Amino acid sequence: MNVQPSASEPAAAAAVAVPEAVPALDTAGPKDPGPGTGPGRGTGLVPIVLVVAGGLSVQFGSAVAALLMPKAGALGVVTLRLAAAALILLVVCRPKLRGHSRADWGTVVAFGVAMGGMNTLFYQALDRIPLGIAVTLEVLGPLALSVFASRRLINVVWAGLALVGVVLLGGGGFDRLDPVGAAYALGAGAMWAAYIVFSARTGRRFPQADGLALAMVVAAVLSLPLGIWESGAKLTVPSTLALGAAVAVLSSVLPYTLELMALRRLPASTFAVMMSLEPAIAATAGFLILNQALSTTDALAIALVIGASMGAVRSQTGARKKRQKG
Secondary structure (H helix, E strand, C coil): CCCCCCCCCCCHHHHHCCCCHHHHCCCCCCCCCCCCCCCCCCCCHHHHHHHHHHHHHHHHHHHHHHHHHHHHHHHHHHHHHHHHHHHHHHHHHCCCCCCCCHHHHHHHHHHHHHHHHHHHHHHHHHCCCCHHHHHHHHCHHHHHHHHHHHCCCHHHHHHHHHHHHHHHHCCCCCCCCCHHHHHHHHHHHHHHHHHHHHHHHHHHHCCCCHHHHHHHHHHHHHHHHHHHHHHHHHHHCHHHHHHHHHHHHHHHHHHHHHHHHHHCCCCHHHHHHHHCCHHHHHHHHHHHHHCCCCCHHHHHHHHHHHHHHHHHHHHHHHHHHHHHHC
C-alpha cells in the first residue's frame, strides 16, 4: 500500500489503531493502489464491517483469554497466544531469512520485544482489572504518541480530555482500581506506542507480512520461559492448548487479516477513528463474556478517552491536509 508513516511522525491510523493493523499500512506490494484510493473511497459498507469485525475479534479474544487465565495463568496465556500466532504466521507468510542486514534484524527484534512486552503487561492488567478499563488505559500510549508527534496545541486539549477520563476511572486516585493492574495497563500502553514505531520501521524493511511473522517468533521465544515458569505442564493440557489457539486466532491472526482487507478500501484516517472505539468494544465484551458491568462514571470516563482519541486523529488529519495543500 506504500503508506509508510515515519518514526518521528506516525500516521494518524498508526497512532490509535490496534497493533495488528499497523503492519498492514506498510505491507502491500507496489501495485496496491493504497487505502481508500479504489472505487467507492470511504463510502463502502464492507470495509467498515471488516474493521468492526476485527475490533470485535480482538476484544472477545481478550475476554476468552481472561477465562483461560485461571487454568494457565496470565503469563501462560501470553505464551500460548504468541506461540500459536507465530506458528500460524510462519506457515502462512513463509518469511525469507536470508538477504537481510544487521539493521533489519535489529529492527525486527525490537519490534518483537515491544510486541511481547505489550501482550505480557496487558494480560497482567487483564488479570486484575476489568477488560474495558484495561483497554482504555492502554490506549493512552498511542494517544500520547499521537499528541507528541503532532506538536499542535489543539492536541494538548485532547490529552487533557483523556487525562480527565483517567482520573474518573481511578475515582480520584486509583483507590477503586487495583493500582498494580492499572500500572500494568499503562505500561502496556507505553509498549503499544513503541510497537507502533518499530512496526512502521519493520514494514519498510521487510516485504509483505514477513516482518510481523518474524517479530511474532521473537515475542513467542521471549515469553516462553515466563509461561513455563508460571504454568509448566498446564500449558500442555489439550483443552488449554485449544483455547490458547482460539485466543491467537481471535486476537492476532483474524483481526490482522480483516484490517488488512479493510485498509485496502478505507482511508487510513477513517480507519483510525473507528479504532478509537476499541475501549467501548472491550467494555461490551467484558460485560457479555465476563459479567464485568461498568458504573456510569466508568462509562463516562471511557467516552472521554474515546473522544480524545477521535479528536487527536481528526486534528492530525486536518493538519496533514493543510500541509499538502500548502
